[in-house]
Amino acid sequence: MADETFLSDDLLRQLMSVGEVDLLVGILSHRSANTVRRAAHYVEKSLQQNFVRQRVAIISVDGGAVEDSGSEDHSGDGQPGNNSNSKGITSLRTIHRVTAAFNGAPSPGLALRTILSASDLLRARGCAVVSPATSSTSPEWVANLLRPAFRDSFDFVAPLYSRHKFQGLLARNLLYPMTRALFGRRIRELYSDEWAFSNRLGNFCLNEDVWHEEPVRSRPEAWMGISALTSDFRCCQVYLGEKPPPPDGAGPDLVEVLRQTVGSLFWLLETHQQAWLERKGSEPLPTFGPDHAVTAESMELNRARMFEMFQTGVKELGPILESILSPETLASIQGIATLDQHSFRFPSELWVTMLYEFAASYHHSVINRDHLVQALVPLYRGKIYSFLTEFSEASASDMEAVSENLCMEFERQKPYLTEKWKAGIEVKS
């Protein structure tokens, strides 16, 4: 049952007036009111066209979005809520709209908890979460996310996108291969802005006592996905389409992204260790549509600065890295940091060994955990520099082969992490 104490009276009143629904779509908070309206419009359109007979509701988690001074986005077929402009089949039922208002933007964790509580109170069978920040959201995206949860009885539906080959590099070089190797399920986009889930999984997560944990507050979707993978819920992936990069300056910087995602992954390794320590190999997930796509247009990046920041990081953070990494791994990293830009390569074996040592050190709390994740940033820059240099001319199929090889390397070295994980901490006296 939902803990109703944190829901406002106003929200409870709105939910009670809705009654029960079959489907619920949650729209997360965003700074711009126009983008929220556009997302709400697409959601409404999708529900009208694809779920004609179902009772549906939209819940918008509002953190005091600011009204844009510029022109409003008119790129849809009609204005938000204007049903008369929608083409094709339209819903036979009323689409209910609910707003959960907060003073200031709520954390993603609080927003998801609100949506889960609403879903529980409305007894929705399936629920999707979309973000107004994704500019390419379309009515089809919403329908594609909801269908597996509603019609095919899947409990967790992760998205798949078409991306530029140099986009999503953290996911490709760290998050996806490490999650796949350790949890044994090939889920590509665990850290995403859009996903869907069944009421069964929603209620399971709602009853977990982890909502105060920082990784759940900042990245609840990853925790939900891993909970589904490790608790025998049915998971699948669905192809949504192209996900364009956010405009420059939008979203958190690299350090914050690593703190949220890698910090969350390391925390999940610890909280779900019984599920992965003994697991071997990996299995694919049922996938609707193509298994993601990679495009290869040119992209301008300041690589020289990236390499310089890697070298500075290795040099300046020596004592910190010394407490995290084994002497051999640290020596190897210091060795490659002395190479010049043209001959520099960050070997996959070293990258995987290093990450596993970081994960084990996080588990053993050798230094403050937030500092540990921050110490990874310059090393990640080195790996990405190497990746960009090595594969600047690679085709989409080459990129897929590279990604697969890296995943296999993570799987091959998993016993090393298990050994380090189980080993006791050595405190230097």
Place this chain on the structure above:
Amino acid sequence: MRVTIVQGLEQAYYNLVHMIAEFLPRLVVMVVIILVGLLAAYLLGHMLRAVLRLTKLDRVSEDAGASRVLRMADLPSMTELLSRSIFWITWLGFILIGVSVLGVAGLQEQISRLFRFLPEVFIAMLILFLGLVLANFLSRAALLASVNAGIRSPKIWSWSIRFVIWILAISMALEELGLARQTVLAAFSIVFGASMLGLAIAFGLGGQDLARRALERYLGNSTKEKYKEPQPL
């Protein structure tokens, strides 16, 4: 004359015997107290060591960076340091009690003054330890933030923070001990003021370009290409 000398010697002999007769039991009592103290100190130290190992203090100390400083100073681990301190403090306390039993004139007052001073010594040590831990934690945070933001010479920021906190902690500890209060206050003001003035002059004279770039960046007039990273997600 001869009789007087003999009587004097006899008196001195009796006095000596009397003093020894009075002193010996006290000496025995002192030795017993010291031996009991040794045993008590050993047990206390041993118990504290076991408790600290159970609570994994060394891990906390490692995490806070205090262990690294101890290693640099060629000191043992935090658990060992605290256990040994308790051992020596306890035994020293018993030794002082034992010595006071001897009833040596003037010594009693000094010992009681020393006992009154001990709490302040403890508080000063605690201030120093907390200052050490805080300085290490914040300087490491500053180092990581500077390195990740691509700021030149990140160690300057890290060391500046460490230095300021150390100075503050040492000043507070000396203040607690009541040692040369005016001198410490004046020294702190001079060192802190001089550091700030030095930084201001260095930034003003040597960092004109840096200041201009910072202002341009702040006001959004920068003409230099902004560092762009590939999208991580």
